[in-house]
Amino acid sequence: MKIPFTKMQGLGNDFVVLDAVTGSFVPNPAQVRFLADRHFGVGCDQLLVVEKPGSPEVDFRYRIFNADGGEVEQCGNGARCFARFVTDAGLTDKREIRVETRCGVIAPRLEADGQVTVDMGLPRFAPAEIPFVSDSDAVIQPLAAAGREWMISVVSMGNPHAVQVVGAVDSAPVAEDGPLIENHPRFPRRVNAGFMEIVDRHAIRLRVHERGAGETLACGTGACAAVVAGIRRGLLDTPVRVSTRGGELSIAWSGPDTPVLMTGPAVTVFQGEIELPEDLS
Numbered sequence: 001m002k003i004p005f006t007k008m009q010g011l012g013n014d015f016v017v018l019d020a021v022t023g024s025f026v027p028n029p030a031q032v033r034f035l036a037d038r039h040f041g042v043g044c045d046q047l048l049v050v051e052k053p054g055s056p057e058v059d060f061r062y063r064i065f066n067a068d069g070g071e072v073e074q075c076g077n078g079a080r081c082f083a084r085f086v087t088d089a090g091l092t093d094k095r096e097i098r099v100e101t102r103c104g105v106i107a108p109r110l111e112a113d114g115q116v117t118v119d120m121g122l123p124r125f126a127p128a129e130i131p132f133v134s135d136s137d138a139v140i141q142p143l144a145a146a147g148r149e150w151m152i153s154v155v156s157m158g159n160p161h162a163v164q165v166v167g168a169v170d171s172a173p174v175a176e177d178g179p180l181i182e183n184h185p186r187f188p189r190r191v192n193a194g195f196m197e198i199v200d201r202h203a204i205r206l207r208v209h210e211r212g213a214g215e216t217l218a219c220g221t222g223a224c225a226a227v228v229a230g231i232r233r234g235l236l237d238t239p240v241r242v243s244t245r246g247g248e249l250s251i252a253w254s255g256p257d258t259p260v261l262m263t264g265p266a267v268t269v270f271q272g273e274i275e276l277p278e279d280l281s
């Protein structure tokens with residue numbers, strides 16, 4: 001079976017995008033892993049499937065699969081690429097799109113300069129909503145494993161994040177500590193682990209070890225979670241410029257009960273077709 005796809009990226013966080021509006025193919029976990037494989041497939045951090053909406057209140061449904069094959073709730077860089085994809089494919093002429101995800105409705109808007117702003121919805125902090133096993137809803141909480149301890153802030157942007165402040169992000173032990181935090185038993189659905197360096201009250205540098213994908217060049221929901229955590233810790237003021245290894249995002253959050261707004265680029269890299277091995281179906 002030959003599958004048409006579009007390769008996209010947002011700050012170097014890269015995606016294989018499948019059109020299940022015009023087509024109907026939705027991959028199984030083994031097919032996701034094959035398509036995401038950088039040696040045998042196309043290669044990506046996440047695979048995005050664009051579908052027809054499930055209700056008249058939204059324009060599309062958008063599904064997100066990590067490179068490990070698992071379906072997840074949310075993806076910030078993917079949301080911007082989704083908006084660019086449906087516009088460039090002629091699937092909508094709206095500048096502001098309402099899209100249903102596994103964790104609710106988000107609203108990307110195409111800006112005149114080509115950037116995309118996404119209303120990412122409300123951040124959530126209650127341990128049960130992350131989910132995170134804890135009796136406390138303190139902004140900073142200790143987490144320990146393998147003889148190490150981290151002071152984390154937990155934030156759900158629909159998907160789970162554990163954010164810590166580090167002195168220098170370039171020397172942060174992302175490769176060593178990221179998997180320990182991701183798979184910590186206090187996160188029953190695993191977690192994305194963010195390492196944030198405070199530059200000033202309106203700027204941070206960020207690296208994220210992503211659940212199901214490893215360290216990526218940027219993580220949009222990770223940037224939202226880090227800024228929210230930094231504001232709640234009293235270290236940052238909105239808006240905040242987030243520098244990642246793949247480029248910059250602007251994140252704004254006006255505090256409790258207000259949505260997080262994320263602005264950044266979304267780029268189409270190429271389009272193609274790939275033959276799926278029979279033994280994966």
Ligand SMILES: N[C@@H](CCC[C@H](N)C(=O)O)C(=O)O
Pocket residue numbers: 013045046066072073074075076077078159160192210211212213216218219220221222
């Ligand atoms: N790269 C994404 C997040 C993708 C999902 C994440 N790995 C998870 O498992 O929750 C982003 O830009 O937000």
